[in-house]
Amino acid sequence: ASAAFKRNFASSAKAPRLLSGRTLAPTVNHNSSAGLKILAVLYKGGEAAKQEPRLLGSVENQLGIREWLESQGHEYIVTDDKEGPNSVFQKNLKDTDILITTPFHPGYLTRELIEKSPNLKLCVTAGVGSDHIDLNAAVERNIEVLEVTGSNVTSVAEHVVMSILLLVRNFVPAHEMIERGEWQVSEIAKNAYDLEGKVIGTLGAGRIGYRVLERLQPFSPKELLYYDYNALPEAAAKQVNARRVEDLKDFVSQCDIVTVNAPLHEGTRNLINADLLKHFKKGAWLVNTARGAICNAEDVAAALKSGQLNGYAGDVWNVQPAPKDHPWRQMKNKYGGGNGMVPHYSGTTLDAQARYAAGTKQILENYFKGKPQEPANIIVGRGKYETKSYGQR
Numbered sequence: 334a335s336a337a338f339k340r341n342f343a344s345s346a347k348a349p350r351l352l353s354g355r356t357l358a359p360t361v362n363h364n365s366s367a368g369l370k371i372l373a374v375l376y377k378g379g380e381a382a383k384q385e386p387r388l389l390g391s392v393e394n395q396l397g398i399r400e401w402l403e404s405q406g407h408e409y410i411v412t413d414d415k416e417g418p419n420s421v422f423q424k425n426l427k428d429t430d431i432l433i434t435t436p437f438h439p440g441y442l443t444r445e446l447i448e449k450s451p452n453l454k455l456c457v458t459a460g461v462g463s464d465h466i467d468l469n470a471a472v473e474r475n476i477e478v479l480e481v482t483g484s485n486v487t488s489v490a491e492h493v494v495m496s497i498l499l500l501v502r503n504f505v506p507a508h509e510m511i512e513r514g515e516w517q518v519s520e521i522a523k524n525a526y527d528l529e530g531k532v533i534g535t536l537g538a539g540r541i542g543y544r545v546l547e548r549l550q551p552f553s554p555k556e557l558l559y560y561d562y563n564a565l566p567e568a569a570a571k572q573v574n575a576r577r578v579e580d581l582k583d584f585v586s587q588c589d590i591v592t593v594n595a596p597l598h599e600g601t602r603n604l605i606n607a608d609l610l611k612h613f614k615k616g617a618w619l620v621n622t623a624r625g626a627i628c629n630a631e632d633v634a635a636a637l638k639s640g641q642l643n644g645y646a647g648d649v650w651n652v653q654p655a656p657k658d659h660p661w662r663q664m665k666n667k668y669g670g671g672n673g674m675v676p677h678y679s680g681t682t683l684d685a686q687a688r689y690a691a692g693t694k695q696i697l698e699n700y701f702k703g704k705p706q707e708p709a710n711i712i713v714g715r716g717k718y719e720t721k722s723y724g725q726r
């Protein structure tokens with residue numbers, strides 16, 4: 334197997350090894366690295382951060398890098414206040430050199446904000462998925478965008494498998510019934526199925542999609558399918574017994590369960606809308622832990638109501654935090670179930686936080702020392718996309 338195969342598709346237990354790759358990109362030292370202003374937008378930990386110091390991704394615990402950064406003479410500003418021109422994020426951005434963001438509480442770096450941030454040279458995503466940054470604008474401005482590739486892909490793949498199971502087995506309404514003090518087996522069983530014998534497809538078969546396929550195989554599905562413009566290496570597809578379907582409508586029409594594992598970019602935004610949902614099998618289940626805006630919120634809620642979808646689950650929303658009246662909070666299928674939505678946390682387990690905090694530090698250290706970055710971490714390099722995952726260019 335090739336090195337690329339091993340790096341991307343080798344057994345999931347090896348995911349953290351993605352952080353210590355051997356072949357390094359020949360980037361140049363273009364930084365003077367003393368006294369930089371570094372701004373991080375992280376989520377508020379509140380009481381939980383006091384109880385659990387391993388919540389490294391929180392404002393309180395600051396990715397565990399404050400002392401290290403300050404000991405090197407850098408200024409480090411950490412905030413969760415990210416909306417509007419008077420937010421700590423937007424006010425500090427104007428003279429920030431390095432911006433650290435996380436997909437869980439995204440500081441949306443728009444083209445307009447990039448234009449107002451003349452010093453900005455590097456964006457680091459603590460996690461995976463940098464769509465909250467206008468990547469085309471970053472390319473034009475020569476701003477590098479790096480993420481901690483692989484840091485939470487196993488965490489998400491596990492969440493996907495859990496979400497598929499809880500929808501197919503009708504778990505959430507069953508548990509709610511128990512909490513209400515009731516007991517009516519038939520009410521739950523009338524919409525509960527086995528995963529065995531179903532056709533399951535992943536839209537996007539990269540690090541997460543592939544790990545989902547790996548984890549689903551032992552459930553003896555009827556077939557595993559994938560849709561991706563980047564074909565899996567033959568050996569990788571064979572290993573999980575997955576068949577590629579090249580037409581999207583054809584792909585969704587064959588699946589009992591669709592899981593979305595592609596980044597958000599021009600080619601995936603609003604991709605799953607009323608038009609495409611018509612081509613799904615009636616009563617299919619849809620799981621999306623990739624990005625909320627890949628699915629049209631109203632169209633998904635309507636498909637659940639009409640029975641075109643039997644269930645929808647995931648942890649990603651088109652705006653985060655999701656407003657109280659977001660349709661995905663309350664939407665239900667005709668039986669009053671079929672909703673497996675949670676806040677965005679699948680990739681921020683304590684295990685994942687340790688990996689993406691360490692990976693963020695490593696990226697910064699490389700930058701300060703002018704050392705080459707791990708190639709897989711570079712989404713946007715100097716003036717160009719380095720990844721093949723954000724659309725065919």
Ligand code: NAD
Nearest residue numbers: 461462537538539540541561563595596622623679680722
């Ligand atoms: P990856 O780069 O390894 O794989 C992405 C795959 O999607 C690639 O193979 C790419 O070719 C494919 N793809 C892109 N556009 C496509 C399209 N239009 N149709 C079909 N396939 C397409 O990335 P990954 O590590 O597997 O992560 C995927 C995404 O999952 C991230 O970009 C991020 O948005 C999301 N994610 C979510 C969480 C979470 O906590 N919920 C955590 C990590 C990542």
